[in-house]
Amino acid sequence: xxxxxxxxxxxxxxxxxxxxxxxxxxxxxxxxxxxxxxxxxxxxxxxxxxxxxxxxxxxxxxxxxxxxxxxxxxxxxx
Numbered sequence: 001x002x003x004x005x006x007x008x009x010x011x012x013x014x015x016x017x018x019x020x021x022x023x024x025x026x027x028x029x030x031x032x033x034x035x036x037x038x039x040x041x042x043x044x045x046x047x048x049x050x051x052x053x054x055x056x057x058x059x060x061x062x063x064x065x066x067x068x069x070x071x072x073x074x075x076x077x078x
Contacts, residue, residue: 044052056063 052063052066056066
């Protein structure tokens, strides 16, 4: 009976990636990517939510898109 030898690679470490690797990843942006989004949570009365939702449904748009457009009109594009 012959024994089969299996070679096992090195044990993974929990060492952080070198700073050069982090810099490389961050420098890969070519400017064509959309701006990162941030979540905004607000509370509105149920009646207002219903009115917004109904209007968006009739127009075939999303509430988030409508609110985003209103905020851009008020605060401008950056």
